[in-house]
Amino acid sequence: MIQVSTAAWGNRDNAPRTPGFEVSMQLVCPAGNLPALQAAIDAGADAVYAGFRDQTNARAFPGLNFSDAELRDGIAYAHQRGKQVYLALNTYPDSTRLRQWYGAVDKAAEFGCDAIIAAEMAVLDYATRMHPALKRHLSVQGSATTAPALRYAYERFGISRAVLPRVLSIQQVERLCEGSPVPLEVFAFGSLCIMVEGRCQLSSYVTGASPNRHGVCSPASFVRWEEHDDGRRSVRLNQVLIDKFEPAEPAGYPTVCKGRFDVGGEIFHALEEPTSLNTLELLPRLAQAGVAALKIEGRQRGVAYVGSVTRTWRAALDRYRDAPASWSLQPGWQQSLSKHAEGHQTTLGPYHRSWH
Template identity: 50%
Template sequence: MKKIERAVPPQSPLKGAGSRGNNENNTLPYTGRTPQRAREVLQLVCPAGNLPSLKAAIDNGADVVYTGFNDATNARNFEGLNFTTQKLAEGISYAHKKGKKVYIAINTFPQGNTYHQWYNSVDKAVSLGADALIIANLGILKYARDKYPDVNLHLSVQASASNYESINFYKKYFGIKRVILPRVLTVKEMKALRDNTDVELEVFALGGLCINIEGRCYLSSFVTGASTNTEGACSPSRFVRFINENDHMKITLNNVVLNNLAPGETSPYPTCCKGRYITEKGEYFYSFEEPESLNVMEIIPRLIEAGIDALKIEGRQRTKAYVATVTSALRKAIDMYYKNPSSYRIDDNLMSLANATFEGTKPTLGCYLEK
């Protein structure tokens, strides 16, 4: 029988500490069902921006597909992408019939009086039977937890919880079941987290890479005025222009030149962090990162042995073909590990199959081994 763990009894946090503590309105810790970490096999979590991609992910070996509604309440709010309520119902039904799960991301930060739209997404996701809600914002977490004491809540990467004190804070107040780790940790640091929290840990395994910490990056907002954190889109396409000039291709974002490509040079989708700038030394340099994509296939055993519970593939904005290819590649790699951990070796074919989806950017291990 599953053991039910109880959080600490309600108490007034910080009692006596504040000079202006709002005593009658103290926030109490969550005392409902605290989910148990019980995972034994690494879970593969795959992206889908539409129904065909969702089906492709399930058919190619995903354990879970993560999705979002077609509005600003999710952090991949691109034109023509994501699910209506009805399509998501179809997707969830398809996944559940095959014994797989669907998570719904409601992971942006509402401003002003618009948060009722986010509450509405929470209500819709619960009524659709989502297996978990992925949330970033404190206010939205609070709403979801108060109204649905038993629903599975995952802390989005956008909340940038990169240490166990933060993770345990979210567990204490919202009973989060899982955290998606920001891409700022080495495997060694992940292992240290594992020893200090029983919240499930999910990490990014493959796909586009934010070099800056998500949920705290204002570069695109600074240049365009459209908040990535609120609108759910970094470097929205309505601000992007490609201008041919003397054999070169200038790429601009809201009239700011992010890159100037010589003939033969290529660029992934233009964002501020993937731009090239003139440094104080006078060089024209990719000051933040070379165009790179994450691929952790080589180090899957280390991640499993560090106690990671789930691997996530980035790319809800990518095609069905991408989803099928990378899902199947990671499925093979994970199965290979469990068949015989000691002989785990990624062959070149599997590696290049995954790397071929990276639109010309180089594969990298990010900061997983060193910073």
């Protein structure tokens, strides 16, 4: 058992959260590159999360992420403005590659990252032993959905925050806030994941490259777009037909879970529709539950997405902070967010399911 700090909880002696205990929620935004990091900070993010240009993070797309020099510059930019940078080290290395993840932890400490976001216990253990002052956040990839799971990570690795998977109802989030030994972060906007994060097998089934180990749901080397004479397009992943699109139909980056499939003679989105999570209407309830941070998904998205979504959530959070009793959902906020949603559609996802 290690000794852990309760500084993140002030003087509450690490007691479980009390229903109705409100905090000033932190806004955590994506940074797929240095311009996106700067856009997020300028638009009002309290913190950004970023990754190195390798498979240590779960958005290992070509042309994305940070070199060592770029991350140093990004950290300096954020710290000069009183903001934070978290390093995503949220994939699962096999035993032959652990040294690369350990090296990334060393760099996070050396460069001055404010925290790492990790799921693999060996990575968390290394950070705990070698860099105890470096804060450790349990990644959504850790799939911690129960209070005992959160307690284990807190007691064993001294985590100071945990990111909850996007499979929980609002009632489940509220109960976890009551019993969690650490502050909790939830996804507020962006792409959904139908799996309990960290356990997806779909992409590895089709391509042989696990998203949990290699950092990409659909590796670009396996993606093939085909243009047809009638203007339609189709997309294949490792020669498996994932979807077909009409000429004017928007098409996002192809993943197996959001493809259309023939099921009993009917072709439809059998697993998940290409829509974005949007919890803006739940903001007061999440605040009252004691959620510590709201996370925006989208490190693979561009600067325009990052800036616009961050500004919208900043406005909503600031209005709630200043006048929680009179806070109301503004149509302009929703209109702005819908422009950046997958398929221009948004959903509350599992948050609104009636069973829990």
